[in-house]
Amino acid sequence: EPVMTQSPATLSVSPGERVTLSCRASQSVNSNLAWYQQKRGQAPRLLIYDATTRATGIPARFSGSGSGTEFSLTISSLQSEDFAVYYCQQYNNWPPYTFGQGTKLEIK
Amino acid sequence: QVQLQESGPGLVKPSGTLSLTCTVSGGAIGSRNWWSWLRQTPEKGLEWIGEIYQTGSTNYNPSLKSRVTIVIDKSKNQFSLRLTSVTAADTALYYCARPLPSGYFDPWGQGILVTVSS
Numbered sequence: 289e290p291v292m293t294q295s296p297a298t299l300s301v302s303p304g305e306r307v308t309l310s311c312r313a314s315q316s317v318n319s320n321l322a323w324y325q326q327k328r329g330q331a332p333r334l335l336i337y338d339a340t341t342r343a344t345g346i347p348a349r350f351s352g353s354g355s356g357t358e359f360s361l362t363i364s365s366l367q368s369e370d371f372a373v374y375y376c377q378q379y380n381n382w383p384p385y386t387f388g389q390g391t392k393l394e395i396k
Numbered sequence: 397q398v399q400l401q402e403s404g405p406g407l408v409k410p411s412g413t414l415s416l417t418c419t420v421s422g423g424a425i426g427s428r429n430w431w432s433w434l435r436q437t438p439e440k441g442l443e444w445i446g447e448i449y450q451t452g453s454t455n456y457n458p459s460l461k462s463r464v465t466i467v468i469d470k471s472k473n474q475f476s477l478r479l480t481s482v483t484a485a486d487t488a489l490y491y492c493a494r495p496l497p498s499g500y501f502d503p504w505g506q507g508i509l510v511t512v513s514s
Contacts, residue, residue, distance in 0.1 A: 322500035331491055331504035332442070343502060375442060379499025384457040387442035 290315050290378050294388035300396040303366050309391045311359040311376035320380035323352055323361045326390075327372045335374075336361065371395055398423040400492045400505035408486075408512050414479040418492030418505060419472075426450040426470045430495045433466060433477045435488040436507075443488075447495060448475055482512045 291314040301307050311321070319339040324332035334343040336352035339359060349364040363370055376388040404416035418431065425431065432447040446456035448466045456464050465478040479486060489509050493501040 320498060324501075331493075331507050332501070333504075334500060334502040337496070337500040338498065377442070377500065379495075382499060383444070383446075383455045384459070385444040385495075385499055387444075389441045 289384055289386055290317055290381050292376055292378055292386055292388035294374075294376060294391045296391060297389070298392045298394060300394050301366055302396045303368055305366050307363050307366060307393065309361045309374055309393075311354075311361070311388050313357045313359070313378055315381070316356045317378040317380035319355045320378060321352075321354070321359050322377045322379065323350075324375045324377065325370075325372045326375065332375060366393070398494060398503060400494065400503060402490060402492050402505045402508040404508060404510070406509055406511060408482055408510060409514055410483055410512055412482055412512075414477070414482050414486060414510055414512075416477045416490055416492075416508060416510070417474050418476070419474050421473070424470075425468065425473045425475065431466075431468070431475045432493050432495050432501065434491045434493060434501070434504075436491065437488045445477065445479075484512050486510070487512045 293312045295310045321339045323336040326332045335346050340352045351362045353360050371393050373390045373392045375390045379385050399421045401419045408414045430447045430449050433445040436442050446466050448454045448468050463480045468475045489507045491504050491507045493504040
C-alpha cells in the first residue's frame with residue numbers, strides 16, 4: 289500500500305501569504321489523490337480530488353497540482369478561516385485507502 | 397444533500413465489541429454508492445477501516461480485516477460497524493463517510509469518540 293508523507297508537519301504563516309503544502313507517495317498513485325481540510329472539532333472536508341479538481345463550493349484560492357508521487361496544495365492568499373490541518377489521501381491502490389499524517393497551518 | 401450521522405456507545409470494555417451505526421439522510425443508501433468507516437487517532441492519524449456496497453459486498457483494511465464486519469440495512473437507511481476484541485489502541489474518533497466513485501470521501505459524518513477502557 290502506498291505510504292503518504294506530508295511536509296512540513298507544521299507551517300507558521302501570516303494571513304494573506306501564499307502557502308504550498310507537499311504530499312509524497314511511496315509509489316505512483318497517478319492522479320488519484322485528494323486533499324482535505326480539518327478544523328478543530330470537525331470532520332475532514334473534501335477540498336481537491338483527482339489531484340487538481342476543486343470540490344463543490346471550495347474557493348478558487350485553493351489549488352492542487354502534481355501526479356505520480358509528488359503533489360502540492362497551494363492556498364494563494366491565506367484567510368483566517370484557512371488555519372487548519374490538511375491531509376492528503378490516495379485512492380489509486382486500495383484496499384486500503386491511505387492518508388498522510390497531515391500538515392498543520394498555524395498563524396505566525 | 398446526503399448527510400451522515402454516527403451513533404453508538406462511547407465506551408467499550410477491553411476485549412469487548414465496538415458497535416456503531418451510521419444513519420444516512422438526504423438520499424437512499426441503496427443508490428449505487430459505497431459507504432465507509434474510518435477512524436482517527438493522534439498516533440496513527442486517519443485510517444480507513446472498510447466499506448460496503450448496497451449489495452452487501454465489502455472491502456476491509458487488511459490490518460483490521462480479522463476483527464471487522466460492516467453490514468447494511470437498506471430498510472433503515474443505515475450501515476453498521478462491528479469491531480471485535482478491542483484494546484486501548486482502538487480508542488479513536490470514528491467517522492462514517494461516502495466514498496465517491498473514484499475513492500475520495502464526501503461527505504463525512506461528524507464523528508463519534510469511542511474510548512476502550514474498563
